Each structure stands twice: as structure tokens, then as C-alpha cells.
Amino acid sequence: MRGIRHIDLTDVQLASSETARRINRDIVLELIRTSQPISRADLARRSGLQRSTVSQIVEQLIRERWVREGSVASAPRGRRPTLIGLNEDLVAIAVDIHPRQAIAAVVDLNGRLLSRALVPLTSDPEASTRLLLECMQRMMRAVSKKSIEGIGISVPGRVDPATQRLTFAPNLHWPDFDLKKVIEARVGLPVKMENAATAALLAELTFARMDGTRDAVLVTVSEGVGTGVFANGQLISGNHGLAGEFGHIPVDPAGPRCACGQNGCWETFASCNAALRYYRELQPKSRAVSFSDLLNLAEEGHSQAAQALEKQARWIGRGLRMILAALSPSTILIAGDITSAWHRFGPAIENEAATLTLSGEPPLIRPTHESEIARLRGAAALVFQRRLPQQRELPGDAIPKAD
Numbered sequence: 001m002r003g004i005r006h007i008d009l010t011d012v013q014l015a016s017s018e019t020a021r022r023i024n025r026d027i028v029l030e031l032i033r034t035s036q037p038i039s040r041a042d043l044a045r046r047s048g049l050q051r052s053t054v055s056q057i058v059e060q061l062i063r064e065r066w067v068r069e070g071s072v073a074s075a076p077r078g079r080r081p082t083l084i085g086l087n088e089d090l091v092a093i094a095v096d097i098h099p100r101q102a103i104a105a106v107v108d109l110n111g112r113l114l115s116r117a118l119v120p121l122t123s124d125p126e127a128s129t130r131l132l133l134e135c136m137q138r139m140m141r142a143v144s145k146k147s148i149e150g151i152g153i154s155v156p157g158r159v160d161p162a163t164q165r166l167t168f169a170p171n172l173h174w175p176d177f178d179l180k181k182v183i184e185a186r187v188g189l190p191v192k193m194e195n196a197a198t199a200a201l202l203a204e205l206t207f208a209r210m211d212g213t214r215d216a217v218l219v220t221v222s223e224g225v226g227t228g229v230f231a232n233g234q235l236i237s238g239n240h241g242l243a244g245e246f247g248h249i250p251v252d253p254a255g256p257r258c259a260c261g262q263n264g265c266w267e268t269f270a271s272c273n274a275a276l277r278y279y280r281e282l283q284p285k286s287r288a289v290s291f292s293d294l295l296n297l298a299e300e301g302h303s304q305a306a307q308a309l310e311k312q313a314r315w316i317g318r319g320l321r322m323i324l325a326a327l328s329p330s331t332i333l334i335a336g337d338i339t340s341a342w343h344r345f346g347p348a349i350e351n352e353a354a355t356l357t358l359s360g361e362p363p364l365i366r367p368t369h370e371s372e373i374a375r376l377r378g379a380a381a382l383v384f385q386r387r388l389p390q391q392r393e394l395p396g397d398a399i400p401k402a403d
């Protein structure tokens with residue numbers, strides 16, 4: 001706590017009583033989110049704030065519509081307290097874009113999916129966006145009684161944090177196109193975009209309780225391989241949002257051509273498209289299958305399908321070495337369709353990772369909760385995080401008290 005602390009003078013904001021109030025508000029909102037329904041008295045006990053301060057913050061949160069009063073708690077004697085919970089009438093439209101399709105959903109403040117629809121996409125961004133807009137507008141009409149806070153979009157690529165434009169999306173094959181601007185102009189709601197892996201990681205941090213974890217990497221395995229990085233308690237975006245492109249580090253220069261233009265990137269060996277290629281190599285005369293067909297075939301005892309998936313799993317594990325050496329995370333989360341066959345993938349990935357750990361315990365490797373839903377909840381979290389607490393970005397020093 002003593003001594004010199006690095007302060008970047010290009011972007012400083014002096015601590016004021018306003019800063020302390022904002023931090024306390026964030027803590028109270030986080031306590032409500034994780035312990036709802038909860039009384040004001042319990043909030044005071046849990047936060048260490050005075051009752052009057054808690055009441056003021058709760059009134060503010062009710063005015064802002066983030067929380068609402070709900071049921072009345074039973075108490076042995078005296079006045080029965082009104083319990084506070086998140087306002088589930090606050091929703092976001094979440095869109096998860098894949099190269100050939102998008103999934104749109106209405107997600108509430110608790111991360112629950114209220115509706116969901118599939119939209120086919122093509123390499124024409126304008127035509128694709130038209131279809132997406134029609135779908136979103138249908139969904140919005142269906143929840144017109146709720147308050148729609150914004151639109152969150154997770155994309156298979158990197159988004160520049162400053163411009164919110166796609167800077168790198170080799171699998172999407174879209175020419176330069178300002179998706180955010182087009183949708184905002186048509187719908188009139190704020191749009192937030194983020195890389196799918198980073199969005200899914202944000203969803204895990206927000207909805208799945210990872211308190212105490214300061215170093216985690218989430219790996220999405222789908223048409224490509226993406227990673228979201230949480231290091232030293234911060235989500236990392238890097239210059240132009242390009243940090244964490246482990247999927248495009250070549251692991252074998254003699255390997256197949258990658259969509260990014262290089263040869264033998266990790267994703268050309270570890271993605272679902274790679275598994276389909278392994279299957280075609282083993283079974284050249286087979287009909288064209290999708291990745292979910294491949295998972296089903298393996299479950300039905302088809303040995304070539306199982307071999308193709310095992311090879312993919314080994315390559316996922318092998319590529320984790322780059323992540324372990326670069327970031328030394330305590331937790332690695334895996335998201336994507338492969339998590340539905342975790343009994344097959346989990347042990348193979350863990351075996352590879354255990355032999356690759358440089359020192360000490362290997363990291364915890366686990367599938368994300370509800371695999372594909374993680375990306376949708378992540379897209380919704382992009383909208384809500386603006387005012388959901390950013391506890392992990394607070395300074396490590398003592399939390400100031402407002403009273």
C-alpha cells in the first residue's frame with residue numbers, strides 16, 4: 001500500500017466523494033445481483049456501509065430502474081423488510097454472429113434468455129444485416145412492455161475499442177462494413193460489439209461467479225479458435241482490440257492455409273472445421289457432414305468420427321501451451337459445441353495441458369456453463385456492464401467508504 005504506484009498521467013481522475021459514492025453504488029448493486037432477494041439491513045451488514053447510505057443507494061438504483069422492491073421477508077417480530085432484487089424488465093437484444101448464421105435473443109438483467117431466433121448470413125454484409133434487423137425488430141415488438149437497454153453483438157473477430165469497427169475477422173469474409181452504425185441508425189438503440197470469446201468471458205465473469213479469479217482465458221472452439229483474456233484482474237483488448245489472437249499463431253508452418261493468409265495457424269488444427277477435415281481424410285467417400293453430425297456419429301460408435309474428434313481435442317490441448325506460457329492463467333474455460341461432448345474432449349485436453357505446464361499445478365480447465373448460450377449472455381453483458389459493477393477494475397487498495 002505504501003511506496004510509489006504507477007500512475008499514467010495521460011488519463012487521471014482525482015478521487016472525489018463522487019468516486020467513493022460510485023464505487024459503493026457498484027458494490028451494493030453487485031451484492032443485490034448475487035444475493036437477491038435481499039433486505040436493506042442485510043445489504044448494510046454485508047457491505048459494511050451504514051443503513052442510511054444503503055437506503056440512499058437503493059433509492060438511486062430504483063430510480064435508475066436497475067433494481068426493484070419485491071417480496072416481503074418473513075421476520076420473527078417487528079416490521080417485515082421489503083426485499084430488493086434486479087429489475088427483470090430490463091432486457092438487452094443479444095446477437096451472436098457466426099460466419100454463416102447469427103443467433104439473436106432477448107436476454108434479461110439476470111442473464112436469462114427470453115426468446116431466441118436463427119438468422120442465415122451470407123458474405124454480403126448489407127443483405128445479412130437487413131435480415132438481422134427484421135429479426136431484431138420482430139423480437140423487440142414481442143417484448144414491447146419491457147425496457148430494452150441496447151443491443152450487444154458478439155462477432156467472430158476483433159473489434160477496435162475506439163471505433164467499434166471490425167478490425168480482424170478472417171472467417172466472416174465481410175468487406176469493411178460499419179455494422180454498429182447501420183443498426184443504430186435503424187433501431188435507435190445503442191449497439192456494443194465485442195469479440196465472441198471476450199464476450200463469453202465477460203458473461204462468465206458477470207453471471208457465473210468467478211470471484212477471486214484474477215487470471216483466466218476463455219477459448220471458443222467453433223469455425224475458428226478465439227480467445228478472451230482476463231489477466232491481473234482486467235479484460236485485455238490490446239492495441240486496436242487485437243490482443244489474444246492465439247488462434248492465428250502458426251503451430252506448424254507446413255500446415256494448411258488459414259483464412260488469415262498464413263499457414264498452419266493453431267485454428268487450422270484445433271477448430272471444428274479442422275475436425276471435419278480430419279474426418280474427410282479418414283473417410284474420403286463419406287457424405288458431407290456438419291460438426292454436430294460428427295459429434296452424433298462419434299456417440300453412435302463410429303470410429304473414424306471419434307478419431308477425428310480425438311485429434312481435434314489433442315490439438316486444442318497442445319495449443320494451450322502458448323496460452324500457459326504467455327499468461328499463466330489459473331483457469332481455462334472452453335466454449336463451443338465441443339462442450340456437449342466434454343466426456344470425450346475434457347480428458348484429452350487436460351492430458352495435453354498437464355504435460356505442458358511449466359511449473360506448479362496445471363490450470364483448472366472447464367467447459368463454460370451452457371456452452372453456446374455463453375456467447376449470447378456475453379453479448380447481453382456488453383449492454384449491461386456499462387452500469388453493472390466493474391469490481392475487478394477497481395484499484396487493489398482499500399475500498400473507500402462514503403460515510
Ligand SMILES: [Zn+2]
Binds near residue numbers: 259
Ligand atoms: Zn490464421
